[in-house]
Amino acid sequence: MSERRALACAVGAAFVLALVAGTPSALPAQSADSLRARLGRVSAARALADTTVRRLEQERRARRTARIRSGGRTVAYDPALLTPEDSGGIAAGLALGLDRLVERFGEEGRTLVDSATWVAVGIPWWFGQRRVELRTATSGAAESLHLPRPLDPERVARFVLQAAGASLAPSSPALSAWSPWSVSLAGEEVRFAEAGRELALSWAAVGRRCSAGSALACRRALEPVPGEDRLGLLFDASDWRAVVTASPLPALTDSIFFSRRRACLAGDDPACAQIVARLTPPDPFSGGMRATLIMHAIDLGGRDALRRFRSSTEREPVPLLAEVAGVSEDSLIMSWQRRTAVALAAERRGAIPLSLSVAGWTLLLLGGATFRRPR
Amino acid sequence: MFTQILRTQFKVTRTLVAAFAVTTFAAPALAWRIGASGGYPGTPSALAVRAGFEPVGLILMSAACLLGFLLVAVPWNVDGASRHVYPLSLPLPWRRYVSMRFGAGALLLLLPVLSLWLGALVTLALMELPATLRAYPGGLAIRFGFASLLVYAFTFLLQYLAGRRAPVILLVLLIVVAAVGVLGAAVGAGRGAEQFFRLITEWPGPLSIFAAEWRLVDV
Structure with a gap:
């Protein structure tokens, strides 16, 4: 079932549930608060559906438009939403990530992302800003990452390693049910x-x-x-x-x-x-x-x-x-x-450097305070 | 001379310091009371104990900010009421006087810090910690001490440099920091704003002590 159809079914089911639960026989037992809460949940589901439909539409448009090519991989994107600098950052990060996979596992490392499809979309952020969302999907796993502009190739490269790791567990019958969580190869x-x-x-x-x-x-x-x-x-x-x-x-x-x-x-x-x-x-x-x-x-x-x-x-x-x-x-x-x-x-260490830095800042502030007499 | 200044400082701020010493002594027990309420009877699990002491960080951070600020503002206002006749009449260069005044206030900060340490020890002595957890009463007290010292030093700088205009400058500074966050993002400089906040809240930034973990009990 496609993502859009699954979503439509879920929203439809939510409406039906809301209608069934809200039949006249059930109404007297419910408070106004619970009905309001239910209405809120249905509205939230609708808002989520609207957002996802818009995003899917954006992805659909992206898939038939431009391509970033790097290291034998292509990333589909919509040139109306991403600038040339954005696509340059993605290409550089992709190449860097693939190089790291080869460095670590030899040519076999590249094959980890062989079946992956890559899509870059612009998503609305605060105050009318746009961020770039990089998405990848292999047969068994999907990953996404929001990136602030200008794009940092290092973060894109880490995402490539993350995506490479994500394909590992689903590809093995021994691991897929045991650990469905994403494996990262970025050394975290x-x-x-x-x-x-x-x-x-x-x-x-x-x-x-x-x-x-x-x-x-x-x-x-x-x-x-x-x-x-x-x-x-x-x-x-x-x-x-x-x-x-x-x-x-x-x-x-x-x-x-x-x-x-x-x-x-x-x-x-x-x-x-x-x-x-x-x-x-x-x-x-x-x-x-x-x-x-x-x-x-x-x-x-x-x-x-x-x-x-x-x-x-x-x-x-x-x-x-x-x-x-x-x-x-x-x-x-x-x-x-x-x-x-x-x-x-x-993670527990760091108390001494922290204390030293505070001591340093305190001395600096004290030095400033003795600088001149206030008027 | 330092003893005299310390005595004056103590006289002016003793109620304040005593109130904070009582608050910090009670803070661990109070945090446990707030954080662990609603739990099931019996020996609490490691997760419940860690979560139970969670509010202690917030309580102590707020106390550190307030203590550091008031320990400067209260003596300054007392001096201001007598038009700063006392400091100006002392036979001391300004720089030396300010350093002594700073030292006297910083020394008084130790009382709430010691009180917090004792309060944490007493609270921990009254309960049995699960084997996988460790208590950090000393670390928490030191962290509280340094945080209040930092706020104290910042308020001191502002007060002794700007004098009567200090509240206005503090307000302007707060607005500037908020503007960097909000307007920076609005005009498309979100990354710059993010870097600015990282610069001040990550080590060795001045506010890194507040961004660190403040836990009395942890794994």
């Missing part, structure tokens, strides 16, 4: 720090143990776990209240469950133990955290990582990534855990 340590933070603050005991350095816990946190096994494998008794809070609820008619749930949330641990077995907790770890393991494996694998990734027949994510990295599974997981810890620690 901040994402490793986020993964480290996610582990340390996890509501699953396994995540917290992994953060503390347990390789076994990290492996368990990273491997795919079926929903029905999650409770036993990822959580312990201290997490039950969180499990009860986060899990989908059974039918509303189950009054015994709901009375125990209330007791559990009020601090009654035996009540939690009674109901927790009936729940299927959602996955406590994000695809973003898992995507960092793919990024780490590719970094470890070096120039041959891509070749190994494509030739592997492995069906499980961790063994596949160990093969890509060219190391053992335990070594991959432990080095990933260390990297997340180091990235997190690096």
Whole structure:
């Protein structure tokens, strides 16, 4: 189904729902506030549909107009909306990004963006300004980036690396469901720090143990776990209240469950133990955290990582990534855990330079204050 | 002479400093009270504890700005009421007097900083932190101290250079900063405005201390 048709269906469904929910029999039970809120939601959906239709129209026009050619790739754009400087910035950034892929993975690096289509559109920004939105889509992933003018080729190049990474996980049956989040090849340590933070603050005991350095816990946190096994494998008794809070609820008619749930949330641990077995907790770890393991494996694998990734027949994510990295599974997981810890620690640093800069500014301001007597 | 100036400064600002010392002492507990309200009973999770202390940053940033500003404005107004007879009658060169006055005010800033540190230690002693979290009472107190010192130094510069015209100049400065952001973007210089704000809020810019993380508890 095309994007426009899907959107039309969604908006149509929203209207139908609004009409059905707003039948005369339902009206007396609703307050003016809830009706106003519903009207607001429908209006928001309509506004979103209008904006998207305009954007799609712009893209359609772009596809049949001008082309930027760089490094064997073409970017479609509408010359009425982008200036020659914009297209020059895109061409330079595209070439820079492709060079970096070749530098890192050899000629195989280029193939990561072989199937990608690229479109550049001008989008309205604040105060009548226009920004450039660069979009790319491969068979399994789509990425977009807003760029302020004048375009910085460095940012476009980073976007190319991001787009190249985005095509990796969807192309592998072992990874596509396991980590649907985008993989970036632009070396973003901040994402490793986020993964480290996610582990340390996890509501699953396994995540917290992994953060503390347990390789076994990290492996368990990273491997795919079926929903029905999650409770036993990822959580312990201290997490039950969180499990009860986060899990989908059974039918509303189950009054015994709901009375125990209330007791559990009020601090009654035996009540939690009674109901927790009936729940299927959602996955406590994000695809973003898992995507960092793919990024780490590719970094470890070096120039041959891509070749190994494509030739592997492995069906499980961790063994596949160990093969890509060219190391053992335990070594991959432990080095990933260390990297997340180091990235997190690096974010904490900076107090001393900050204090020194403030001290410097203070002295400068004091010097200024003693400069002359006020009148 | 410095002791005398410090004594005068203390006399004029003691109520203000005491009020801020009480506020900063209570800030961690107050933040926890605000941030953790509505949570479930029992031992809170690491995520809940971190989120519970979230308001402490906002409370302390506001307190630092207000403290730094008032610690200059209040003594200046007291001096102004007597037409600055006291500083002008001292047997000191202007430059030396201003430095001593600055030092006296900066020294008094230490009281709310110490009070914050103690308040944070007391609050943390009353609760059990999850194993994956760490407390940063010293780091937060130092950050608060430097932020108030910076605001104090800026207000001091403005007040001692511009005298009675300081409020007007402060207003003009605020308008200029807002104009750079709003008008800069309106006339198509959005990138320039963005670079300007990055310059002042990223290290080693003067406002980088306010853009940094202000957390009592973190991973």
